[in-house]
Amino acid sequence: MTLALNQLNLSQVASNKEISVPQYDRESTEIGIVHLGPGAFHRAHQAFYTENAMNLSGGNWGICGVSLRSATARDVLAKQDNLYTLAILDKNISYQVIGAIKEVLVASEQTNDVITRMSAASTKLITLTITEKGYCLAADGSLDLDHSDIKHDLANPSAPVSAIGFIVEALKLRKLNSINAFNVLSCDNVSGNGDKLRRAVLDYAEQFDADLKDWIDTNVAFPNAMVDSITPKTENYTVESVSKAVGLQDNWPIQREEFTQWVIDNNWQGERPNWEDVGVIFTDDVEGFEKAKLRLLNCLHSTLAYAGSLAGFETVFDVTSDKGFYQFISKLASEEIIGSFKPPKELNVEIYSHDIIQRFLNPNIRHLLAQIAFDGSQKIQMRILPTIEDNLLLGRSTTLLSLSLACWFEFICQALKSGNEIIDPIASTFTQMPHLLSNDVMEVVESFLSIESIFGQTFKDNTQLKVQLADSLSALRIGDIKNISNIVDKLSA
Numbered sequence: 135m136t137l138a139l140n141q142l143n144l145s146q147v148a149s150n151k152e153i154s155v156p157q158y159d160r161e162s163t164e165i166g167i168v169h170l171g172p173g174a175f176h177r178a179h180q181a182f183y184t185e186n187a188m189n190l191s192g193g194n195w196g197i198c199g200v201s202l203r204s205a206t207a208r209d210v211l212a213k214q215d216n217l218y219t220l221a222i223l224d225k226n227i228s229y230q231v232i233g234a235i236k237e238v239l240v241a242s243e244q245t246n247d248v249i250t251r252m253s254a255a256s257t258k259l260i261t262l263t264i265t266e267k268g269y270c271l272a273a274d275g276s277l278d279l280d281h282s283d284i285k286h287d288l289a290n291p292s293a294p295v296s297a298i299g300f301i302v303e304a305l306k307l308r309k310l311n312s313i314n315a316f317n318v319l320s321c322d323n324v325s326g327n328g329d330k331l332r333r334a335v336l337d338y339a340e341q342f343d344a345d346l347k348d349w350i351d352t353n354v355a356f357p358n359a360m361v362d363s364i365t366p367k368t369e370n371y372t373v374e375s376v377s378k379a380v381g382l383q384d385n386w387p388i389q390r391e392e393f394t395q396w397v398i399d400n401n402w403q404g405e406r407p408n409w410e411d412v413g414v415i416f417t418d419d420v421e422g423f424e425k426a427k428l429r430l431l432n433c434l435h436s437t438l439a440y441a442g443s444l445a446g447f448e449t450v451f452d453v454t455s456d457k458g459f460y461q462f463i464s465k466l467a468s469e470e471i472i473g474s475f476k477p478p479k480e481l482n483v484e485i486y487s488h489d490i491i492q493r494f495l496n497p498n499i500r501h502l503l504a505q506i507a508f509d510g511s512q513k514i515q516m517r518i519l520p521t522i523e524d525n526l527l528l529g530r531s532t533t534l535l536s537l538s539l540a541c542w543f544e545f546i547c548q549a550l551k552s553g554n555e556i557i558d559p560i561a562s563t564f565t566q567m568p569h570l571l572s573n574d575v576m577e578v579v580e581s582f583l584s585i586e587s588i589f590g591q592t593f594k595d596n597t598q599l600k601v602q603l604a605d606s607l608s609a610l611r612i613g614d615i616k617n618i619s620n621i622v623d624k625l626s627a
Contacts, residue, residue: 139231139382141215147231147380156233157189164194165236166405168252170297171263172199172207172238178220178365178390180261180321185234186412195407196236198251202264202297208238210386219384221376223498224392229379241300245293252304253313258405260304261319262331264297268322269334277337288341298338305350306343315353317404321361321396325424325516328399332356357399358420362427364499365390391499393489397423415480422478429471430483431490432517433538434463438494439506440541444548445615450501454494458619464491465622466534474524508557510542511588518542522599523592532602533625540606543582546570560587575607576600 137143141160148155167184169176176199184195201207211218216235222228241248251257262268272278277298279285287299294300301318308315318335320327335356339347366389376387397415410416417423435450441462442453453459467487477483522535547570549556556564564570569581583594583603593599609621 136377136381136383139214139217139219139377139380139384141217143382144217144231147382150381152229153380154228154230156185156231158192158233160196160233160236163188163192163196163236164256165196165198165251166194166256166407167197167259167261168200168248168257169197169261169263170200170202170300171265171268172197172201172235173263174367174388175361175363175365176261176263176321177218177232177235178388179361179363179394179396180263181232181234182220182230182394183396183409183412183414184407185230185232187407187409188234190411191408193407194256195234197234198257199235199238200241200248200251200300201238202241202268202295205240205243207386208240211235211238214384214386217384219376219380219387221372221379221387221389222392223389224496225498226392227379227498229376231380242295248300249292249304249307252300252316253307253311255313257316259317259319260301261321262297263321265322266324266327266330268297269324269330270296270298271330271334275330275333277334279337279341284338287338291342298334301335302339302342302346302350305339305354306346309346309349314404315350317355317357317402317406319357319359319398321359323361325428326358326421328356328358353403355401355403357401359399360397360420360423360427361395362431363390363394364493364496364501366499366501391493391496393493395423395427417478417480419478419480422476423481425475426477426481426483426486428516429475429521430467430487432513433471433521434467434490434494435506436510436513436517437463437466437538437541439503440510440545441538441615441618442503443507444541444544444610445618447503449503450494450506451497451499453503454491456618458617460491462534462618462622466538467491470525470531470534471521473530474521474528507545509559510545511558511560511585514539514542515588519589519593526596526599532599534622536599536602537606537609537622537625540579540603540610543578543603543607544610546582547578560585575611576604578607579603 147153220230220232239248270278270281270284283296287294287296320331336347339350372389377383397420399420400416400418438453447453472483518539522532525532567581569577572578579600583589613621
């Protein structure tokens with residue numbers, strides 16, 4: 135019978151030089167960070183950086199993970215003394231037992247415990263991965279006072295259910311007890327995440343106490359941050375393979391690719407772990423890093439998702455391994471994406487672009503194109519359309535970007551024609567647009583561009599772009615997309 139992964143049995147692993155284990159005194163390390171949303175990405179990313187910082191230089195930076203609703207993480211990790219294994223799956227595979235998480239609380243069951251932990255003087259930092267939905271924002275970026283969670287919290291401030299409610303209640307208690315404020319760091323994959331979170335917190339505090347709002351505004355930093363690392367969800371095979379490799383039964387391991395990136399604004403006040411010593415970049419240009427990621431990683435990802443799906447591929451690795459598709463995204467990156475924006479001074483954009491495409495060729499990461507293709511109407515607004523707009527303003531080519539966008543058009547059209555489910559917030563809008571079933575490509579293009587919530591007027595009124603999109607859509611329908619090189623050559627001629 136395989137021994138369980140826990141603090142007592144950790145010595146069984148420590149002798150294996152191929153498996154990293156905590157190098158600090160875990161028992162005496164105090165909790166200094168409360169993290170809201172301790173899901174897969176947090177455990178593979180922020181907890182990993184914090185673990186390495188404590189391995190290097192110690193510090194009381196243990197993490198209290200707070201799940202707002204689900205008890206799964208708490209119940210599984212508690213049996214393992216909150217230890218778990220990070221499997222880094224790349225051309226080389228490595229394993230690290232992470233001990234940074236000291237406890238996991240469930241907010242819906244342990245509200246008072248969570249508020250006590252957050253308001254404790256020992257807690258210096260609140261971090262979050264709750265997705266943009268958890269910020270409870272209205273369309274104009276302000277706090278949505280009609281959101282059900284916010285309405286509940288305004289009526290019951292000492293028993294909140296939202297992340298915003300917990301943060302403000304804890305800060306209120308710290309102010310009352312003359313305890314220094316903590317900083318709040320969003321780790322969500324959201325542009326301007328710190329600014330958005332700050333707006334939500336200040337709007338909420340204002341509903342109770344203008345002085346509290348001013349105190350938070352003066353004393354709490356909300357740095358913007360950018361995060362990146364492909365982290366597939368844990369499957370049964372992950373549990374089996376990791377437990378076998380480590381030699382201890384780990385029921386909640388996590389896996390990710392080797393590449394990882396964390397970029398944080400320099401506008402910091404107060405203490406933090408020595409993250410800069412373990413690879414975290416502190417910069418005055420988080421926006422530049424965000425733009426590089428959106429335009430290179432995310433744009434290429436979405437392009438592969440729609441083009442690759444049309445060609446019958448299943449994963450990012452499969453489609454990138456095809457010579458024609460590899461050349462297509464390489465050309466798209468070098469000729470139309472690089473040069474469309476000013477990269478931050480800390481980033482060599484050519485090397486970054488090359489490294490991204492090499493990441494797609496990781497055989498150990500099974501990243502499904504179907505998952506990347508979800509919610510395309512939202513994703514293209516961040517990943518593709520701004521690059522087209524900037525290239526048009528700069529007089530640069532948009533030929534391949536138009537092909538990328540046309541692949542999304544055709545992806546939606548084929549789903550409508552075959553009756554396949556479209557996973558998209560405006561799926562019902564597509565089904566009510568009969569021209570999307572037309573054989574006239576210009577009719578299809580104009581129908582898509584008429585969706586003002588996506589394209590506004592800029593695209594709708596640009597005759598040159600409409601022609602390019604129609605030519606791309608026609609090429610996709612006439613040609614064989616499996617031979618993407620022929621389509622690219624034809625459009626580039």
